[in-house]
Structures are given as structure tokens and as C-alpha cells.
Amino acid sequence: MVLVVDHYQFRGHDIPHIKLDPDMNIEDLVEIFARSGFNARQLGEAAKLYAKMIKENATICLTVAGAMTPVGFGGIIKTLIERGYVDWIITTGANVYHEDHFAWGLPVKQGHSDVDDAKLYENEIVRIRDVFIKFYETLEAEDQVVQKMFENFNGESFTTAEFCNIMGRITKEKSKHPEKSFVATAYDYDVPVYISTMKDSSLALNLAVYRLQGREFGLDFLREILEQAAILYNSKKSGIVELGGGVPKNTAQQTGPLLDQILRRDDGGQDYIIQITDARPDTGGLSGATLQEGKSWGKIQNAHKDMITIYADSTIAFPILALYVLSNQKPRKPKRLYKKLGTFYNKLRDDWLEKPAGKKQNKS
Numbered sequence: 001m002v003l004v005v006d007h008y009q010f011r012g013h014d015i016p017h018i019k020l021d022p023d024m025n026i027e028d029l030v031e032i033f034a035r036s037g038f039n040a041r042q043l044g045e046a047a048k049l050y051a052k053m054i055k056e057n058a059t060i061c062l063t064v065a066g067a068m069t070p071v072g073f074g075g076i077i078k079t080l081i082e083r084g085y086v087d088w089i090i091t092t093g094a095n096v097y098h099e100d101h102f103a104w105g106l107p108v109k110q111g112h113s114d115v116d117d118a119k120l121y122e123n124e125i126v127r128i129r130d131v132f133i134k135f136y137e138t139l140e141a142e143d144q145v146v147q148k149m150f151e152n153f154n155g156e157s158f159t160t161a162e163f164c165n166i167m168g169r170i171t172k173e174k175s176k177h178p179e180k181s182f183v184a185t186a187y188d189y190d191v192p193v194y195i196s197t198m199k200d201s202s203l204a205l206n207l208a209v210y211r212l213q214g215r216e217f218g219l220d221f222l223r224e225i226l227e228q229a230a231i232l233y234n235s236k237k238s239g240i241v242e243l244g245g246g247v248p249k250n251t252a253q254q255t256g257p258l259l260d261q262i263l264r265r266d267d268g269g270q271d272y273i274i275q276i277t278d279a280r281p282d283t284g285g286l287s288g289a290t291l292q293e294g295k296s297w298g299k300i301q302n303a304h305k306d307m308i309t310i311y312a313d314s315t316i317a318f319p320i321l322a323l324y325v326l327s328n329q330k331p332r333k334p335k336r337l338y339k340k341l342g343t344f345y346n347k348l349r350d351d352w353l354e355k356p357a358g359k360k361q362n363k364s
Helices: 026-034 038-055 074-082 093-103 117-122 135-152 160-174 182-188 208-212 221-233 246-253 255-262 293-297 314-328 337-354
Strands: 059-064 088-091 108-110 125-128 131-134 193-195 238-243 272-277 307-311
Touching: 026 038, 026 314, 038 238, 038 272, 038 307, 038 314, 059 074, 059 221, 059 246, 074 093, 074 182, 074 314, 088 093, 088 221, 088 246, 093 108, 093 135, 093 160, 093 182, 093 193, 117 125, 125 135, 131 135, 135 160, 135 208, 160 182, 160 193, 160 221, 160 337, 221 246, 221 255, 221 337, 238 246, 238 314, 246 255, 255 293, 272 314
Parallel strands: 059 088, 059 238, 088 193, 238 272, 272 307
Antiparallel strands: 108 131, 125 131
């Protein structure tokens, strides 16, 4: 049954005449946001939806596009993992690669965006907007670290979650500051970290030296998309917090169509999604696509509730969202999904093999 909300009546909350108080906390601020309008209201309502996801014990996926870790936001992700508010992650290779700089003590500095990049190149400085990274002292040093990590694989196929698990273990055991790595924390808490576009990052570039030496690597991308769908399939409730759009967003949302469209089940997609994006919906790109549009694909359960989009910069909205739940939600017991991936995969496979695949079937 679809709940139809009548938005044509004059019965909403009164808009407050906002008064700020020096003694206000983050919960007070979010309440002001939620009772106001525009994207402030969306942010306030999204913070409350994140709290609802936690209280209802949903399996929560965090997707991270763009370059969030070079500005230090891996520390926020780490804290959310420790509190049990993130159960699995899909991110870009760049975010995993640059996060590792902090753990190994490789320099990342505030810089400037209004600069001559030719001069930066001469000074061996790489720029990400207004963040500076040293070419040799940081990037080349990180490359050496990553290449040693790949020595754990030789010919056999692996998933990006398996690679990140090994990366987390090595970072925890050997780096200078393992406490500065959300990947190491993910290893500790058995949080799977998938890299949606590994070949589009320095992580994969570092495999080139081994390939030229005659060593081959097999990325089992089919195994990992089935694992991701199996997480949704084995969850009573499931939600996503999306930072930006891009491939991480689609990777998480395509779990619904894989189960329903391809495997012919009737699971219906995610129960909750929060999206923070600065992309426009009218261009037709996935980053700006509305969450409601996803209902037509079977990516979400209900197009009319528990789906909120905030049109804002993730570096501004995400800390508010995170601090709100850290302030008013109790820690949850870790779901430790990484150790359960094999069991989840086998159940999805066995259930699919048991029943005819020619028609949709309800989840057992």
C-alpha cells in the first residue's frame, strides 16, 4: 500500500523566527534546520532520518565519492564505524589511497586554489583544489607502500573488499599512526570496504609494475557485486548515506535491480537513503538523479518516504549529519559483515538455485 501524503493543506509546522543561543548544541541546531526551509530543512530532516536508521537497526552503507579523505574526513568515517553507525562502505580508490597518507605520516597541507599550477609542478606539489600534496615525499612514498601490499596477491582473483581488509591489517600493524586510518578501523570492526572504480585510481596504477614483470592479478568484480546484493538480501532493513554521487552511489543502489530485475526476486531495494549532492537532476546524470527516480528501477522500497536529498557540499553537510547522531544515539553492536560475506553469498546463491528464475519470487 502506498501512503499518499496530502501536501495541499495548510497544516505544516510554523516557521520559527530563529533565535540563536550561545548554549545551543548540535541537536538544537538540527531542530532549527528541520523546522525552517530549503536545504536547511532537508539537512535537519536527513539528520533525523540517519538517527532513525540507527534506531531501527538498519544495515547502513556509506558511499563516498569525490575527494573527502584529502581534507581529513576519514576521521569522521572512522568514528562512525567505531560507534556502529556504518556497516559497509563503497568509495573511490582515491579516497582509500589518500587516506593512507595520514596513517604513514606522509605530508598533506592546506594550500591555495588561486595559484599557477605550472609553478606548483616545478616545486613538485600536487593540488586537489586548495590542498597540497608532495609528489615524492607523499605520493611516491605511498606508491611504495601500496606496491608492497599487493605482494599479498599473486595470480589469484580477489575483491576490493579483500584488498582493503589486507590494507587495513598492514596499516594497523606497520604504519606510524594507524589511528588515523578509517581503513584500519574497518579492518578492526570487520566493515567491508569496496572500491567502486579501482582501475580509476593510483591503487590500480601501482599494479602496472607487477604486470610488466609478468605477474597477473584478477579482480573478481562479479563476486563483489553479488556480495553487495547479498548484504541487502540478508538485511531486514537496509539504508545508504551517500556523500556525492557517481559510481559509489550507483554501486550501492544497483543491489535492488540485481536482486529483482536480474535474479527475479521481489525484494524492492533500499528502505532508506540520504543523499548529499551538488549535482543537478535535469542533466540526466546519475549523480544528480533524484532518489524518487530510483523507484522506477527498483532501487528503493518507497518513493514517498525515508528518502531525503540535500543539495549541498558534503564537506559542510556531512559533519553536521554525523555529529547529530553521535550526540543522541547510543553505540550499536558492530554487525561485522566482512566475516559474514561468504555466508550471505551462499544463501543468496542457494535460494536462487532452489527456485525457478523465470518469474519473480518473494524473499524467503
